[in-house]
Amino acid sequence: MLFALVFITTALFGVMGPASAHGIGGRTDLPLPAWQLVWAAGFAVASSFVALGAFWSTPRLADAAVGRSLLSVRTTGMRVLFSLTRLFGLFLFVIVLIAAWAGNINSAVNLSGDAFLIWFWVGLQVASFLIGDVWRLFNPFETIADGAAWLWARTRGQSLEPVNIDGMTLWPAVGSILVYLWYELAYHSTESPRSIGVFLAVYSVAVLGGAVRHGRSFVRTAEGFAVLFGKLAAMAPLFVEDGRLRARSPLTGLSRLPHTPGTVPFVLVVLGSTTFDGFTRSSFWLGVAGGQVGWDRTITSTVGLLVIVGLVAMVYFVAMSMMSSLTGEDASELSEIFGPTLVPIAAAYAVAHYFSLLVLDGQRMIIQISDPLGKGWDLFGTKDYAINFTLVSPSTIAWVQTLAIAVGHVLAVAAAHDVAISRYDHRTAVRSQYPMLFVMILYTVIGLFLLLGA
Template sequence: MRLRRTPLPIFAFLASVVLFAGVATAHGVTTRFDAPIPLTLLFGGAGATVALTALFLSATVERTPTGMRRISVLSSGTVAALRLTARVAFLAIFLLVLAVGSVGPANARDNPATLFTWSVWLKGIGLLAVLFGSPWRTLAPWRTIYDGLSKLEGKQLALFDYPDQLGDWPALVGFLALVGIVENLTRIPDSPRLTAVLLAGYALIMLFGGVLFGTTWFERADPLAVLYRLFGRVAPLKIDGSGIDLRPPWRGCLPRVRSLSLAGFVVASVYTVSFDGFTETPEYQTILFWARDVTGLGSVVSVPLYLGGFLAFLAVFALVAMVTQRISGSAKRGGTRESWREMALALAPTVVPIAVAYEVAHNYPFVLQQLSRLLTVLGGTEIELLGWLSLPAFWASQVLLIVLGHLVAVVAAHYVALEHTNRVASVGRTHLPLTALMVGYTVLSLWIISRPVAT
């Protein structure tokens, strides 16, 4: 069932944000946010927008929308040719990155390897996944090499079956290590040679695991594959087979994830991008220097700070799942009572739009800025891809992306709540714990981006 009316207060608030925008900060932008209205009013308005949306949905929507429309169809031969071209091209770029990172300029700003790896690749492909679904199954260089080896062998390489007990834990551990620690807390992204070593090691681990366990390893153990696939859940344009489907951005967030490790991955994706932004604030610097003095660990103390914060986020999400399960238990479909673990699997995808919104808001300036630098380093004409974006417009984009992401998450959570209750009247109560979490995270996200950059 479609919405019977438009929530005018929501769009009025969003429009006011655009009209009364100030200046901002994020990756690559070093000015302080200077909101034209009191921050408490801004935070309260954003939080109220999310809460009122949940209330509105409880009163007007009764079942999950299933609309999806195919808007483009290509021939199977064309699709196969495009995929082969993309695979070969990305593999060639990957090998070039390894070579240039090893023997090229030592300055990260002048070396195409670092400029490409940490922005165009890691962040840029994530932005593509948000729009069109994950392209990583096609682009992953280690999977291309694996498929080539399998063709030479005449069969798919796999010495053993993938162990069920591993689940998606290798991908979660890999994400925490690669993105949470290496990218955010070490100097590796500033070293072309260390970046090349990291990529070579990553590729060897992926290839070795593929030979041992087959293609399942690439699906469940590659942190980039899992990350981009989660981002692709919100893609409004979904490339499927030989066509492109237009769909609501919450549609892909309705099916539950398959394991608790994957639910933990969702929480990690939300937390890590927030932590990345938080590390630039004076408040984090205060905590960091205090922890250094107390523990005597020096800069390495940032790692337990990061992991401790992740465990705290994980505990809060588990608590929300437990409370939601208790509330919905009396109205459970089929007369059986779900465990909190099953509820966590159902709720986890509804959090993905929040991770996506903050990921896009936090990183799109960084990607465009670094892409501009990469084009210049490669000998192209100097171009500023962010030149068209004024600071007021940038501030507006940050707030709009975060609030809209939370609204999509609220819609997804509402429809999931409908699937776990027999009566529409119970949906509001079932949805309440997750709504409270989303309101809190909306305010937290806006607070992080409103803080000055610590230099």
């Protein structure tokens, strides 16, 4: 059945001829035979499922997630370093705000667009799953919340105590990340420096208001960026626990992600939005919305975004319903238990869709750091830097995209298998994963189809 699906999809792509993979920003110069992507990813998913069923008979991730201690982060030196990184993060945030509000309105020379939409959004996703929760070191929203707590205590004579985040849901984070994704993918003036300034200002006020109302810990459960980067960091080799920096095998941290209400919708919103981003490059979507501008485009894109997110979520929940019929467990409980296993796919989509954007278009930052407001300055002597669009070849980008899709789904299959093997006997665990395998195949095929811009 699996190879039949892969074969049919390959045949359809073959009839269409060579396609062009792309990153965000309209790069369509990456010629890549469609069959290569489809067969590579299909074979990886199929073979990994078979291998896991044959050789992975006991749960492994939870024990390996403990890792080994490297050093204490509670020393005076580490606290000073942490304070410095927080201040640096706040400094960068203020620079972006100033550039957005007072800089050149031309997004090509204003630092705010590339800093926010490329280096922050894409770069921190990559850093999170490769290194760890880097965002915690620089998060200006937490710094602002801490400052507000200090000011509150000084003026009101009472402390702004942190709330117990273990009892909180992630639904506020679902809302905040959806607002950002709407702004990035549906709003018609995303790259305008002034609109970026308005978004960041409103977002900051909302986060600060929540922190004042619910406590400083609210930022970690309601601020969408912090939640996303934290989920991705569960795949990373470095983490902090009980005041110590620890190292573990990659991927193992997924087994320790809490099943907080709202986690599954959060991950599905991220997956669905990236899928929609690819969908907007399709000939079908260009026929629907390609000629629209202004709010007409925003309205159409908003509907499209919500529909695609809904379809991605529907596929997952249907699979959980099928798994429920195989195991006898409640489908909603299963969806929460297996939700974290989708995180590797989110990481894979980030790389596959945005790698070329980060590596090529991201070079504009070298120019913009010398002239952040686009006023003609040359603070660091980099104003005349020429962007090197041959830094990585089209074939290299294509292979990175191919491997990202394949490896991401293989890791998701492995994580789901580990969860299943920890709950059921070996035979039941393998059978229970048939619906998840279906999800992985469907996500793989759809992801590749959209990546090719077919």
